Amino acid sequence: MAPIGIHDVGREVITLIDDDAERLQRANEDLRLQIAHARAAVYEREKQRKERRREYAREYYAAHRDEYLDYQRQYRAEQREKDPEAYRAGKRERNQRWRDSHKDQVNARLRDKYRDNAEKHRERRREYYAAHAEEQRARRREYYARNKEKQKASHRAWRDREKRRRAVGLPTQRLHRVPRDERKANRVAAHAFFSRTWTEEELMTMMEIFATPPELLAAWKRDCLKARATYALAEQQEELARLQKELSRVAPGPKPKPRMTPQEIEEARMDAIAKQISERLRHHEEPRRVHHLDPAAPHPMLRHPDTRELNR
Numbered sequence: 001m002a003p004i005g006i007h008d009v010g011r012e013v014i015t016l017i018d019d020d021a022e023r024l025q026r027a028n029e030d031l032r033l034q035i036a037h038a039r040a041a042v043y044e045r046e047k048q049r050k051e052r053r054r055e056y057a058r059e060y061y062a063a064h065r066d067e068y069l070d071y072q073r074q075y076r077a078e079q080r081e082k083d084p085e086a087y088r089a090g091k092r093e094r095n096q097r098w099r100d101s102h103k104d105q106v107n108a109r110l111r112d113k114y115r116d117n118a119e120k121h122r123e124r125r126r127e128y129y130a131a132h133a134e135e136q137r138a139r140r141r142e143y144y145a146r147n148k149e150k151q152k153a154s155h156r157a158w159r160d161r162e163k164r165r166r167a168v169g170l171p172t173q174r175l176h177r178v179p180r181d182e183r184k185a186n187r188v189a190a191h192a193f194f195s196r197t198w199t200e201e202e203l204m205t206m207m208e209i210f211a212t213p214p215e216l217l218a219a220w221k222r223d224c225l226k227a228r229a230t231y232a233l234a235e236q237q238e239e240l241a242r243l244q245k246e247l248s249r250v251a252p253g254p255k256p257k258p259r260m261t262p263q264e265i266e267e268a269r270m271d272a273i274a275k276q277i278s279e280r281l282r283h284h285e286e287p288r289r290v291h292h293l294d295p296a297a298p299h300p301m302l303r304h305p306d307t308r309e310l311n312r
Contacts, residue, residue, distance in 0.1 A: 024229035028232055039243060
């Protein structure tokens, strides 16, 4: 019998690891298919439920539309009459809440409106500034006086930043229009200034120094694949259990009656026949005639006898 070498043992271990990986992969595929079917079933059931709810709401509103509108008008009138200030404050708050939730849409509409006729808006702005120049300057002076310390701190920060830029050789920061070609040239110059081009020899030397042995890299990849597959399998099992529980949940409403067995059907039929025969053979008494006297009058037997003749 030939001795078993280290390489043979290594190959057997690698084969076992590969078999485990394939088994986990197959299990993951099966669970993935089951989860996909379960999600589709849950989505379809939820979609049908929402559609039924929307249909019911539409039909109910269509049948009671006037009542809804009258109720809303009446409620608003009562609130306005009860407390006009609170009503107006609530209305402003609702409008502001709507504007906050639709801020992007409102801003996009305003931008489109401005772009459609930008020159007209700029001309109106220049005319307004020219007509209210003193008011604009007074407003700026008032804002500066009200936020004097804040403005001074901003100016100090700007001066310090400019000093640092000049110290490292950067140009002074100014706001000005830059053409596209100049922006491209500035980007290329910045990239050349802040980046360094490595030669091929330097890259090869660095890769040889920090290279990982192939066997360690292969073992690490196999361990990662196995750990990832195990985690995915456990996570998918939890998801499948949750979906199955969701699907097994009974919908609210009347529970369906269980189907009757043939014996129960026959017994119910015989009971119905017996009931019909009993109704035919039963003796029914005639209804009692209504007394011709006043029904509120006392019964004759309850009257007290007249004993005056006996005592005489």
